[in-house]
Amino acid sequence: LPISFILLPEYVETPKLAGYGFGSSVTQAGLFLVPSTLAMLIVGSQTGRLEKLFGSKPPLLAGGVFATASFAMLAFARGQQWEIYVAAALLGSGIGLAFAAMANLIIENVGPEQTGVATGMNTVTRTVGGAFGGAATASIVGGTLAANGYATANGYTAAFALCAGALVVGVVCGLWIPQRRPAETFGPHPTGDPVESAA
8 A cells, every 4th residue: 555655646647748647746745645644643543442342353344445436536536636635535535544554454363362463464464565555566567668768658547457456366365354342352262261160
């Protein structure tokens, strides 16, 4: 998901003579990401309430759906500035939901003695995935350089579509994640919690 924070500024900073982009300055490019930041702050802060009502799995899947919608929009509808703002807000909402729910969902499904390993693996996997995704999308965009030195619009379309496709796979895989009911989240876990012996 942080891949978008690389692709979006590059896209909006591209001069219009390339056939796309808005010729934005660095500051203006940063403003395009403001909706994403605000959405992460607002939606992410509400994830705890959603988890109490529905558990951690639904917010995670909802976050994946929001992020998928964002990249799908960027792939096929990014000719107007307002479309970039809407896509950024959707992406921020997705990140806020997914990242906040992921850690809790992991902790809910492992024993106390496995919490460190599980959350550590989540961090490592997320870092490796971000590095791989960044390299893949950069290769796609960079492989379409035109004679004017700028990547073609098709390169960005392919990169955004790849991100959307990867998120679809992630959401589908997320359907198989086991979930504990909200009332059981903070109860004794079958793995690792000591069983009280009858007095």
